[in-house]
Amino acid sequence: MRYFRQKLVQVVIVLMATTFLSIFLMRQLKGDPAIAITGGLVNDPVALEHVRHEWSLDRPVPIQWLRWLENTAKGNLGQSSAFNVPVSTLIKERLPVTLYLMVYAQILSLLIAIPMGVYAAYRSNRTFDRVSNTVAFGLLSLPSFVVAIFLVLVFSLHYHLFPAAPKYVSPFDNPVLHFKNLFLPVVSIALAQVAVYMRLLRADMVATLQNDFVTMARAKGMSTARILFRHAFRPSTFSLITAAAVNVGALIGGAVIIEQLFGLPGMGNLTVEAIARRDFLVVQACVALFAVGFVLVNFLVDIAYAFIDPRIRHARALA
């Protein structure tokens, strides 16, 4: 419980700091923030004064930050100057795209990496292991945008299988088109993760397979598949789970670039556009959301550990 509290305090501090940092950075831009927030559309001094008051723009940055937190807590994220709609509407519209991208990419990379990692560990230092190791190294050195360019060249420009500039389609409207359009972006993000996950799982698995309980299971005549997946897999997944959580940060970065490249209307695309158009309130909301998502996932994984692994639970109870 003490561990839990400690972690929670850390999460809160991190969230405070990231939101403060984003507001601080945006205020370094030249020009009157009130005019930027209204998009220069409002000339009425009374209205500008109202905006200034709403976001405490005439006060120092820490006060502005507190004001922003207060407004956010009340559910008021403000009005986007570039899109002229409430920021919350924008985010509601854009968030699903990015979430789908990230979740699919995570699932796809795990689906490929887990069987390959397990098999590579089972046959360590044999041909499959060596080949997959080399391939993984190559994948690690391939940035998502390079993968995307090659995929577009081959699968959309040459074979016309997938669109190069896909429209976002909700899975509830047309599931087939949804997956077809998101396929190339997801693969571009997922490939580099495959290499990371596979090599981590393989390394842990090789170590687990040297344990006595594995020899014991084998001696009892248990089938290889059962030993690998029922006995050895679970204790080998801890680095994998941490990596998958930490990787959410990398996924966000990947999603931002890939959304831009494919022209998908997600959060990354929104952030980039908002930064370019000086749409302060949107930038602040987006950055806060990214940070919240990242920190929460990592926090949950930390807590989940204790539930999954009795060793950790007890070690920490003692500490």
Place this chain on the structure above:
Amino acid sequence: MTSTVIAETVPLLAATLADEPGEAGRRRRPSVAMWLSVAWIIGLTLVAVFADALPFVHDPKRTNLVHAHKSPSSTFWFGTDKLGRDIFTRAVYGARTSLMIAGLSIVIGLAIGGTIGLLAGYFRKKIDYVTSLAVDVMLAFPALILALAITSTLGHGVKQVVLALSVLSIAPLIRVVRAQTLVYAQREFVLAAKGLGAKDARVLFREILPNVVPSMLTFALTGLAILIVAEGGLAFLGQSVTVPTPTWGFMIVEGYPDLERYWWISIMPCMVLFLTVLSFNLVGDQLSKRFDIKESLA
């Protein structure tokens, strides 16, 4: 993303590339791939440095519309772009900017992150707690978004991009150096030095630092690879160094709209970028095996 992205992946990569327990006993000789990587890095650096004097490197800004959109040939090794500029030449000058930006950023990152990491790992207590919290905050900020925010507020010059990238590299480097320092600060020779009455500064710089340098170098190489990719990512968002200075990322973006008809404009810089990143990763991996850097993640 740079990624992959990006600063978060430094510790991740380290974990991925770390040596397996089964192979610890036997030290493998550097492979052919390793020597090829070293050759590529050195060759690239030399060509980039002496680009002005080399006969096969032309003027990167010279446009020649007669030769626009030429596919790769013996005259134009990598083809030409829509203004008839030689892509090979531009890739060479791109190497100059890309390597310089990544190199400068990692040096700054090492100087700042390394110092803070050393102090936090050695003195522990309050310094350590505050640093760890600060590192958590920096790592919670999505790397690319942070870089984006910095360049979009400060501008898109070489200096600003270097600043953004070095800020990104500081937090992971603090973490790595701190972890290494923790390990060495408890070793016998450090105790011995303290027992002999050595001052903190001496212990830090004469006893601990030399032992931490190998892992710093190793991470610097992997970090270089990550930062080259990060610069490419920034370029993709239109937030890196702009015309007329070519960087690889910028060249790739420039050719993307015409990918269907003139694939070489994007693909050639992509290949160069890939080979360079791969080389840095391979050499970094080899070094981490050579110095047996495993405990750094503990």
